[in-house]
Amino acid sequence: MTIEVDYRFPPNINAEKQAKTIAVGQTAGTWNANFSHRETQFKQHLGQVISIETDSQGYNIARIHFPELNVENDIPSLLTMIFGKYSMAGMGKVIGVHLPQHYGTRPKFGITGIxxxxxxxxxxxxxxxxxxxLGLSAADHGVILEQVANAGLDLIKDDxxxxxxxxxxxxxRLECCRKVLETVKENTGKTVLYATNVTGKGYQVLETAKLLVKEGAxxxxxxxxxxxxxxxxxxxxxxEINVPIFAHPAFAGAxxxxxxxxxxxxVVLGTLMAYSGADAVLYPAHYGSLPFEVTEENKIKEILRSRNVFPVPSAGIRPEIVPQLLADYGTEVVLNSGTGIMDHPDGPASGVKAFFDRLLA
Amino acid sequence: MTIEVDYRFPPNINAEKQAKTIAVGQTAGTWNANFSHRETQFKQHLGQVISIETDSQGYNIARIHFPELNVENDIPSLLTMIFGKYSMAGMGKVIGVHLPQHYGTRPKFGITGIxxxxxxxxxxxxxxxxxxxLGLSAADHGVILEQVANAGLDLIKDDxxxxxxxxxxxxxRLECCRKVLETVKENTGKTVLYATNVTGKGYQVLETAKLLVKEGAxxxxxxxxxxxxxxxxxxxxxxEINVPIFAHPAFAGAxxxxxxxxxxxxVVLGTLMAYSGADAVLYPAHYGSLPFEVTEENKIKEILRSRNVFPVPSAGIRPEIVPQLLADYGTEVVLNSGTGIMDHPDGPASGVKAFFDRLLA
Structure with missing residues (x-):
């Protein structure tokens, strides 16, 4: 029944002072004699500095405990508390968020359900x-899907x-793709999941999601x-949203x-996604061109798996490196390949086959 | 009918190459001979590098044009396009977003309505x-409100x-405060707005907002x-949400x-807020302890005003500096004072009076 957050401060910052500022300023704040009658209550809401440790680069990492009664069992109220106003102080980085297992939302499907x-x-x-x-027609999507689904693909997603x-x-798009998926199912018995991109302004995003599911997404x-x-x-x-939700990392770099x-x-692609109900989470793999550290990637993978959420490393995933992928990731993973499949010299179906040839070798 | 975005790159980055990567990679992407039949369509979706200029520090600023037909007249689809995957490249910063006036959502109230x-x-x-x-009871809120509302305050907000x-x-809280506000209105004819914090998990946030308005927020x-x-x-x-919405900047620093x-x-507290329907936007003033530049603050103020959105500078706003505030901001502004009012040595009512004494002097 506890929330703990790790903040990392550069060597030139007084970490002890900042940690106290966070523990008090992001919770009850200070109070004067006028409010002494509420002191017991205020104290229940205060954060506490648990520890401050120095890492090998001289950075100090402060762990702060926050009372769970300050938040509403969701990610937005958590973020407001742990890093709302303080984010604008420009002093430190949140490098770990530790939540009780009962906190937040669990995936409806996750690894086992998918x-x-x-x-x-x-x-x-x-x-x-x-x-x-951008620029393909809905019919084009159906044509592409036919090729890759018949070649044995498990999942496909919109850009x-x-x-x-x-x-x-x-x-x-859904209509064209659903017809293809129904035919594939009839002919081969194989289910292929198509993660349709849910968008829409404001409330439309929920309405759209419900409509898509109703229409067979x-x-x-x-x-x-x-x-x-x-x-x-x-x-x-x-x-009503009784299908798996794939979370995309767009904007995470911001x-x-x-x-x-x-x-x-x-924290963002691991912990926050895993506690807000995603069934699978995409994130950059270190094989690609994005500057992504292996240690950070491994943390994401482990955090997601600990909540039964499917890790979906993406970027640089190609058939040629399947043995490496198996060694690095094991089997509890979705290998997401963009150009590795679609730009295969012999066409997308050959891209899919190239993956399975190596995977089942 | 055009969206233009300014990206700033450090001197050691090849800005021209990055700008082209964004213009293509964040829109249609590349295509091969298999898709030549769709070439006309792809070209309509491509971004274009308009200009690259070097600033006094040797940073290069690339302006990129994005077709409006790639997005859905809202902020999320805009952010996904202009900085979704590219944000993870870690190469540059978005320092300007220029949208057509018809884009997005306008405030229902804004400066004139409030x-x-x-x-x-x-x-x-x-x-x-x-x-x-955190730690006051709902009744405590009513007691505080009675003091400041009778002293002539215009607006109050939850932390x-x-x-x-x-x-x-x-x-x-709303019930206790609404009673006070009704009494003040009866006695003095003065309306005081209380911006009640809307929270809730997922769909509850919309239900809560509707319920609050129904209950008199x-x-x-x-x-x-x-x-x-x-x-x-x-x-x-x-x-149904026929009351002004005050946008808080918590988490902006992230x-x-x-x-x-x-x-x-x-961009975040100015442009994006002004095009997503906020009636008033809080942001750190340079008088406070947060490291906030005057030039950036002025940009926020001007961008918000250009859409009839109320700028609400916050931090370091105290009665003593009212002449300076008037000189810096003029009258089209909400002066938001936390400790400047609540921690006044003679109590919150004196804090409010201190503001008006100087404002009307």
Missing amino acids: RQLLGVYDRPLIMAIFKPA EILGNLAVAPTLK NALLLNVLTYGFSVLEMLANDP MCAASETGLSYS | RQLLGVYDRPLIMAIFKPA EILGNLAVAPTLK NALLLNVLTYGFSVLEMLANDP MCAASETGLSYS
Whole structure:
């Protein structure tokens, strides 16, 4: 029954002073004699500095305890408390958030649920992305899906920047793709999940998600960080949304790329996603061109798995490195390949086959 | 009919290469001969590098044009496009977003509407914050409000970290405060707005907002950046939410405090808030202890005013500096004072009077 947060401060910052500022300033604040009658209550809301440790680079890491009665069992109120006003002090970075297991929202499906939907239990899942990102028609999506689904693909997703646009409206994409998936199921018995990108202005995002599920979407994709954790929690807690939700990391760099401010990638793409109801979370793999550390990537993977959330490393995932991927990740993982499948010299179907040839070798 | 975004790159980064990466990679992406039949369509979705200029510190600023047909007239789809995946490249900072006036959501009230509600047209408005932040009862809130409202205060808000907590449930705070405000109105004819903090897990946040308005809330406070721009758009576009929405900047530092990554404060607290339906936006004033630049603060103020959104500088706002505040801000501003009012040696009412004594001098 406790919330603990690790803040990392550069050597030139008085970590003890800052930690106290956070423990008090982000909770009850200070009070004067006029409010002495409420002192017992104020004290219950105060944060506490648990420890301050110095790392090998001379950075100080302060661990602060926050009372759970200050927050509402969700991610937005948690973020407001642990880093709301203080984020603007520009002094430190949140590198760890430790929550009780009962906190937040659990995935409806997660690793075990997605495996059950697909009937695949003993190997990494293979996921593709529709490419090019913008400019294909809904019918083009169906044609591509036919190729990769018949080649044995497990999952496919929209590109995260493809919303409900005139060139390929979301419902039309779903319609074209659903027909293909039904045929594949009839012919081969195989289920393929298509994570349809949920977008829409304000309330439309929830309405759209419900409509998509009603119209046969068997998975959803959400840009959690541009729409808000509240939107993920909205979908994850809605009984009508009875399909897995894939969380995309778009915009994560805005809050995680700086070394001395913001939050660690493992906090945002690991802990916060795992406690707000995502069933699977995409994040950059260190094989790609994005500057992503292996240690941070491993933390994300472990945090997600600890909540039964599927880790989906993306970037640089190609058939040629499957043995390396198996050695690095094991089997509880979705391997998400964009160009590795879609730009295969012999076409997307060959890209999918190349993955399975190596995976089942 | 155009979206233009300014990205700033440090001297050691090849700005031209990065700008092209953004213009292509954040829009249509690349395509091969298999898709030549869609080439005309792809080209319509591509971004274009308009200019690259070098500033006095040797940083390069690239301006990129994005087609409006790639997005959905809201902030989340805009952020996904302009900085979704690219934010994780860790190369540059978004320092300007230029949107057509018809884009996004306009405030329902804004400066003119809030002034009409209050019947005050010719001076800055004075706003207070309930303090201490956590631990007061709902009745305590009523007692404090009685003091400041009778002293002539225009607006008051919850502390942003005070959600719907057992110690002072939101509906009970509203009930206690509404009674006080009704009495003040009867006795003096003066309307005082109380911006009640809207919180709640997922869908509850919209239900709570509607319930609060139904129960007599005459203004709302939202932590836009922890709940999500989608939630602000949800409230701003809902006809039942017929009261002004005050946007709080909590968490802004997570995406704005770094000098070479993320987004500028003026983009997040200025442009994005002004185009997602906020009626008034709080942001740190340079008088306070937070490291906030005057130039950035001025940009926020001007961007908000250009959309009829009330700028609410906060931090270091005290009665003693009212002449300076008038000189710096003029009258189209809400002066938000936390400790400046609540910690006045003779009590909160004296804090309010101290402001008006100097304001009307």
